[in-house]
Amino acid sequence: MDVKTVCLGMLTDGEASGYDLKKHFESSFGHFFSAGYGSIYPALASLAANGLVNCECIPQNGKPDRKVYSITPAGRDVLLAELDKPNPSHKVRSEFLATICFAHLMTADQLATVLNNRIAEIESYEKLFDKFEHTRMHETPHGMHFTVGIGRALILAMKKYIQENGHELQGHSAAAANF
């Protein structure tokens, strides 16, 4: 399941442009699958070249043509085949945790900064989830609700753990002097 496939899935909800899909990635998929324009536009071009989506160009004044994509029956088949995979991955890549592993080489200040910034990022995710639930909750399929629920459960668990155990960690950080 790569960016192409996720784009295909998003298009089952209705036609959209690359720009629209980017918004969708940011608002609902961002916490577990991110993609920038540099991934999305080539993905759509590739899907179109393989007949998995159709593209309708809508001329505009000043701006580039708006290209609206819609999924084809062949695209739907490819998507369903992808959804049939029994073991989709769930991977974490955390420079945050890698940093924490070496907390004993950091000063208490450095550690506090890293921990506080993580909490701040978690809280911005909380706001994102709240926003999603207040605006899009009704129009989206149940699977989306589930992923938002998991996202929230995950960040709350992390926040709680940091708040309950962070101070203990700071007691073991290095002194300010870097000998």
Next chain:
Amino acid sequence: MDVKTVCLGMLTDGEASGYDLKKHFESSFGHFFSAGYGSIYPALASLAANGLVNCECIPQNGKPDRKVYSITPAGRDVLLAELDKPNPSHKVRSEFLATICFAHLMTADQLATVLNNRIAEIESYEKLFDKFEHTRMHETPHGMHFTVGIGRALILAMKKYIQENGHELQGHSAAAANF
């Protein structure tokens, strides 16, 4: 913070070979930072070329020379500079959640399989964490304990959420027929 830097950090704990570091990645770092031989060996070669680690070659019979790496003062400086970054990332890339988003396009059987496999993987992580705590708990720095604690909190939160909400999701999956 890339594979190179994590290797550098691991070497602050004592000298090790690429093979040893791979073990370390699997047993303690795997849940938030994975790396294979194809990343580790080139990383060590690059660190050695830049004088951040020293390499001692130990001839062996039959097997390739065992190359034992140790961190240099310059390497330590580079590591400390890396640990000074205030906003280390924490990224999730989940084909699992991406699949769940489109649960309404899957059969109840497909969905159950995906959910069960995820639970099974979570349980194998639980065992890994137990093993770590029973064997390496004492020798590792406090930061490691913290990361294992977060890892456990995260997978438990996910497991709980799936167990409490998974059946509700299955009520909304597609019928077996793919029209």
Next chain:
DNA sequence: ACTCACATGTAAAGAGTTACATGATTTT
């Protein structure tokens, strides 16, 4: 007899991120 652990490395392929390139309209 077979498989697992030990032990290192290269090369090609695959995927994503970042920076660049352009420019009108709408909101603050």
Next chain:
DNA sequence: AAAATCATGTAACTCTTTACATGTGAGT
């Protein structure tokens, strides 16, 4: 007057993954 939104795309770069390549010794 500045900033954000709309709107698309390419090219270079970075990084990881996978497959290949080789071979011994110990345990089951």
